[in-house]
Amino acid sequence: MATTQSLPPLIAVFFLSAAVIEFASGRLIVEKQNISVISPKSIKGRYEAAMANFGVPNYGGSLTGVVVYPEKGHTACAAFDGVRFRSKSKRPVILLVDRGRCYFALKAYNGQQAGAAAVIVADNVDEPLLTMDAPGFKLQDVIDRNNNEFIEKINIPSTLVTKEFGDELKAAVAKAGDEEVVIKMDWTESVPNPDRRVEYEFWTNSNDECGERCDEQLEFVRNFRGNAQLLEKGGFARFTPHYITWYCPEPLRQSLQCQAQCINHGRYCSPDPERNIWAGYTGKDILVENLRQICVHRVANETGRPWVWWDYVTDFSIRCSMKEKKYTKHCAERVVTSLGLSLDNVLKCMGNTEDDVENEVLKREQELRLGHGSRGDVAILPTLVINDVQYRGKLERTAVLKAICAGFEESTEPPVCLNPDIETNECLESNGGCWYDLQLNITACKDTFRGRICECPVVNNVQLSGDGYNSCTAVGPGRCAIDSGGCWSGTKDGRTFSACQDRDLNSCKCPSGFRGNGSDCKDVDECKEKLACNCPECSCRNTWGGYDCKCQGNLLYINSQDTCIARSESKFGWSLSFIALALVVSAAVGAYIFYKYRFRSYMDSEIMAIMSQYMPLDNHQKEMTQPLRENTLE
Structure with missing residues (x-):
């Protein structure tokens, strides 16, 4: 990427100084994991270690292996040419190396190339644990990055231990002889799981001209989009995107540099993507698009479709690429309308970026960047936070999905977490050692993200109860339809009998013609025992x-x-x-x-009684008309 003119020294010093000040004075949290020493007994116990900010931590899982301290190349700054670390017990090798002389990530990469399943870096000074970063991850490197291709190739976890614990491990390895130093690296509690839903946030940037780091962000969004949308549509997770902004000091707000890289009169700023405010795109362009992407998520969330953010960012990166000079307002607005979102609502959310007022959306982003609870300040891009804990590791689809799935309480994880990409189904081999009914073809083995659990299942709306290992029996209404509710049953000569009775939900009773305790019933010989006939x-x-x-x-x-x-x-x-x-x-x-006669007589008498009520009227009429008739005749 060629540039014609770099930022003036004053402005460059400002942005770099602001980054350093924020990073130094911010609230940084070291994400930790547990290491348990299994043998030797002399140092057996549980120790803390700091997770590295690169590689792939085994979120939700653990790794048991043998500690190996190399005879040469204790710092692992050079490749272990021709060396392949192995253990006598054929357990995975956990390579122990010393801190110093080169990047932490390079030590991990060289250990991985030599067959290590994980790398432990022992500190060389007595100090609190710190997070091992990779080159180019710090905030001050936004302007000048030092990219190293080997970082993206690291697929194993790494961790830093104190000098004291490191010295104990080295001494144990030296004295071990034929006995191996066995430890367990544990990540099961690295991501808390307070409820059945995972909440995670992604601190990112709409800039696609910052080198490999920007390319990594865009590739992650495109690849993870499907998983993210499944999690949100199923109600399993809540995702929120965030964007980092800085401010311009009051004395510099009228400078061309601040005006080119800030909005709302210097209140919110972003570095120039090309470090040249007189050519190409400016930090102001980046910041306006960042604001638009926040508002796209807000408007989508209001319509009940928060997952549309992933579609917008993916489509925008393809249709409105900065590299292709299409990174414009009009292109972005076409993407908004193409996804069925209200452009008016998005613009209303964004507000006027030229006004000399606070922008409520960006002001909130600045507040959220500061640490709270178990989460430290967001000081690097990109940053992923899961259940209020900062993710450590490679920004890659399966690695991130594994970390998110570790945030679910065991046995509550969604189906997307149980795919072969991130975990092995332990129920496929011997039903995981759990109870199994061959006749009904049902098992108590339940595959979870962290392994398997033996838990009696629900079959046809009937709950099975038991320890899950040796037995599972149906309980409650309808239990007799499932394996006779665990009671005795038998079929012979085309006849089936069962000791299960639906009216009695808690016991088994042998049916008539059988004798036993309900779990085992024997036919009664009524003839021999003189019980009948x-x-x-x-x-x-x-x-x-x-x-x-x-x-x-x-x-x-x-x-x-x-x-x-x-x-x-x-x-x-x-x-x-x-x-x-x-x-x-x-x-x-x-x-x-006789009945018909009596009934007819009764009806006749009733009818006559009714008619008699009308007879006087008829007679009266006859009496009134009789003289008239006689006179007429005369």
């Missing part, structure tokens, strides 16, 4: 779950009386039965006729 004419045959009793000759067995009666009668008996039946039928017919 004991009449003289009876012959008994035991069946599974019951018995079959037959009578001699033409007799009929009555189960309720356990006796046999004659199946047929004599002709005389049939005659008497017929006569009796005829008498009963005749009596029924006579009763019906």
